[in-house]
Amino acid sequence: MSNVVVLDNGAGVIKAGIGGERDPTAIVPNSMGRPLSAKKWLMADQLLSPDVDLTSATARRPFDRGYLINPDLQSSIWSHIFSNLLKITPSHSSLLLTEPLFNLPSIQRSIDEIVFEDFNFKALYVSDSPSLVHLYEASRRPYGLVSKAQCSLVVDCGFSFTHASPVFQNFTLNYAVKRLDLGGKALSNYLKELVSYRSVNLMDESFLMDHVKEELCFVSLDLPRDLQIARKPGKDNLFRCTYVLPDGVTHTKGFLKDPEEPKRYLPLYDEALQQVEEEQIDMDQLENTDNSEDRNRRNGSKIDLTKNEFGLTNERFLVPEMMFRPADLGLNQAGLAECIHRAISSCHSHLHPVLYESIILTGGSTLFPHFAKRLEMDLRPLVPDKYRLKITTQEDPILGVWRGGSLLASSPDFDAMCITKAEYEELGSARCRKRFFH
Numbered sequence: 001m002s003n004v005v006v007l008d009n010g011a012g013v014i015k016a017g018i019g020g021e022r023d024p025t026a027i028v029p030n031s032m033g034r035p036l037s038a039k040k041w042l043m044a045d046q047l048l049s050p051d052v053d054l055t056s057a058t059a060r061r062p063f064d065r066g067y068l069i070n071p072d073l074q075s076s077i078w079s080h081i082f083s084n085l086l087k088i089t090p091s092h093s094s095l096l097l098t099e100p101l102f103n104l105p106s107i108q109r110s111i112d113e114i115v116f117e118d119f120n121f122k123a124l125y126v127s128d129s130p131s132l133v134h135l136y137e138a139s140r141r142p143y144g145l146v147s148k149a150q151c152s153l154v155v156d157c158g159f160s161f162t163h164a165s166p167v168f169q170n171f172t173l174n175y176a177v178k179r180l181d182l183g184g185k186a187l188s189n190y191l192k193e194l195v196s197y198r199s200v201n202l203m204d205e206s207f208l209m210d211h212v213k214e215e216l217c218f219v220s221l222d223l224p225r226d227l228q229i230a231r232k233p234g235k236d237n238l239f240r241c242t243y244v245l246p247d248g249v250t251h252t253k254g255f256l257k258d259p260e261e262p263k264r265y266l267p268l269y270d271e272a273l274q275q276v277e278e279e280q281i282d283m284d285q286l287e288n289t290d291n292s293e294d295r296n297r298r299n300g301s302k303i304d305l306t307k308n309e310f311g312l313t314n315e316r317f318l319v320p321e322m323m324f325r326p327a328d329l330g331l332n333q334a335g336l337a338e339c340i341h342r343a344i345s346s347c348h349s350h351l352h353p354v355l356y357e358s359i360i361l362t363g364g365s366t367l368f369p370h371f372a373k374r375l376e377m378d379l380r381p382l383v384p385d386k387y388r389l390k391i392t393t394q395e396d397p398i399l400g401v402w403r404g405g406s407l408l409a410s411s412p413d414f415d416a417m418c419i420t421k422a423e424y425e426e427l428g429s430a431r432c433r434k435r436f437f438h
Helices: 044-048 071-086 105-118 129-140 145-149 184-198 206-216 223-230 271-298 315-324 336-345 349-356 371-382 400-409 421-427 429-436
Strands: 003-009 013-018 026-029 032-034 058-060 093-098 123-127 151-157 162-168 178-180 241-244 309-312 359-362 391-393
Touching: 003 071, 003 400, 013 071, 013 400, 026 044, 026 071, 032 071, 044 071, 071 105, 093 105, 093 400, 105 123, 105 421, 105 429, 123 129, 123 400, 123 429, 129 145, 129 151, 129 162, 129 359, 129 400, 145 151, 151 336, 151 349, 162 336, 162 349, 178 336, 184 206, 184 315, 206 241, 223 315, 315 336, 315 371, 336 349, 336 371, 359 371, 371 391, 421 429
Parallel strands: 003 093, 093 123, 151 359, 359 391
Antiparallel strands: 003 013, 013 026, 032 058, 151 162, 162 178, 241 309
């Protein structure tokens, strides 16, 4: 069988590799960025270089609000990935590509043109994310409910959208899919607004605030209590954290002033671990004090970090709270639990008990601590008492879709499922696409 390139083309992050492998070769931003000090644009893996200072960098993305709006930019990013990271020859390979649910026909035509006319791939298979997540989870647990019932509800919290998608026998039931117009980008933007209003203007710092969000944010399990604690002064405020901004001289990346500070709130959530956590934090704080002094000594002078830092308290849990209670922020949207409930209610009643017992979380936003627990707390009151509720987070929510694609690409039936370049040239995009059942 020929080489199959598996491309999970997320709006925020691209995962690319060869079918049959467990992990992708490249996990890179689906964007270009130009630092203030540079004349040329950096793309994909170049943005991840530890030496690059992305403070106030200009960013360009091929996707906007979940849909491809700049095919030329996407083609440039793919070309860089194929030639420099995967080192493959497209004309000798097939491509398995993911695309958003309900993708527009005009965008599908643009993608097919890039695949067959710009890169000359031999064959193409296009899939949506939920069916690949379902396939991967069913293969991991061949005797589990997802595999036996061939049915699951995939909750994909992506960069632009969050979808609750029922999957039956490896096909996404499009008529029952429900969408929440919130994703990782909206959460980062909300964090920018909160910090810029309270501390320092960071509205132009997309790359930096993504890092702050990933390092510090978590999902609250008791919002009224946590809001009270966040108002306390000094050390009584268990949520207070300090983030140091890059200065472009001694450090080009932002970092936490005290790496153990974000964990101080954990005893609130797990009292059994309270003593162990506190002892560990005390020890680590001593070590960190030494490390920071060593760092200052190495740099030849003491760094005054106070002018180049900001604090976070309730922002840490208010940002992920958007997913669960968007109406509180004035957004005319149902919360995630209600979104899942509506998706399952749109399916045949015979599927309801299985779907409630096989909810799979995927996508980067599900990595917030306590995400699954909070979702279960919000969803349980909406679910009939006679049904069991089980929510599973993928072992790696960012790679789950790609791994499902890798599995599909290595199956003996894959070649027969693709459309070939000759079929595309003879029949055109629209007729070829009908094979994918979208």
